[in-house]
Amino acid sequence: MQIAALYAGGFLGPFGGGVVAAMLPELGADLGVSANSASTSLTAYLFPFAATMLVSGTLGARWGRVRTVRIAYAVYVLASIACVFAPTLALLLGARVLQGCANAFTTPLLLAALAALTPRQRLGRVLGTFGALQAAGQTSAPLVGGLAAEVNWRLAFILIAAVAAVLGVIGLPDSVSAIPADTTIRLREALRIDVIRVGVIALIGWGALGGLNFLLAFRAEDAFGLGPTARGVLLTCFGMAGILAARPVGTAIDAIGARRAVIIGAVVGGGLVAVVGTAGQLVVTALAWALAGVAAQFVLVGVNAAVLGSRSANRSGAVSVVQAFRFTGAAMTPLLLTPVYGTHHVLAFVVPAVLLAVAAPLVMPPSHAVHREPEN
Secondary structure, eight states, rough: OOOHHHHHHHHHHHHHHTTTTTTTHHHHHHSSOOHHTTHHHHHHHHHHHHHHHHHHHHHHHOHHHHHHHHHHHHHHHHHHHHHHHHHHHHHHHHHHHHHHHHHHHHHHHHHHHHHHHHHGOOHHHEEHHHHHOOOOOHHHHHHHHHHHHHOTTTHHHHHHHHHHHHHHHOOOHHHHHHHHTTTTTTHHHHHHHHHHHHHHHHHHHHHGGGGGGGHHHHHHHHHHHHHHHHHHHHHHHHHHHHHHHHHHHHHHHHOOOOHHHHHHHHHEEEEHHHHHHHSSSSSHHHHHHHHHHHHHHHHHHHHHHHHTOOOOOTHHHHHHHHHHHHHHHOOOOOHHHHHHHHHHHHHHHHHHHHHHHHHHHHHHHHHHTTTOOOOO
């Protein structure tokens, strides 16, 4: 049950972040604001989540993994309850900030716990399963949020609070519980140049793949005249393919290595994104977007395997830094590419596609650099 709880925690993070996406009109109407204003509830979760992730893995290892995860889940429960009863948008946003910060203290420590329990030769497969649960959380969040909003959008946060409470009670496996807090762990062990290089690939990779969901929604309406339901089905192709592919991708990473997998995913994914932005037929666009979801798993599982397969004393801090870069990419993409799409929609897809395909082979460090012993 405790192992299952580790994977469930991977599901809860992206689920809690994206659950408001489909309920923004109802949320805004209930709180007396526009749907555009209500959309800040997404940003209020994502930016604190990414920023806190830079240090959360290191701090969690210093404070003790078990205690930190339990406290983080408790804060997540309280923040979710605050969302349930929030009478104004300002209070809801404050609660969403707390949710994001709390989630930042669970995701890297859950990943580090899985790495501690897994032989290195099987790490990719295990991280692939975790990635599949994350993809499932991201894909199902809008659906569950929309269903809840049919009755009352606050019901979604009751569900989230209940799940977080159960996970907090279960905690981490006993073997991880036996690992003592290490007050000697330092942040600079996680901020090595090779880890930062992996983080840059995570930033570009997620920004140029999953982060383009919103652009594809724009193009689906402009180029193919799709309504909201059809657009939602099209966007889901990415996540569903990622769910199905994540575990086999992890197995492949065990065979070919993390660096090679990341480069394959980036180059192929870049080509697929270019097709998504230029194809004149809907079926081609949908197929390319689904295959891009598979390519994304090569990149995302690959970068996690690269840092968690290292011999660093601060693996939780390293994966925390990489995840911070990843979600920063997701947060930056709408800000950077929406104006480009307004000027020339093809460039909005081609530019990130080329950047991803070119950057990965140049920036991704060699395996021996990531796996070296940390310097004293």
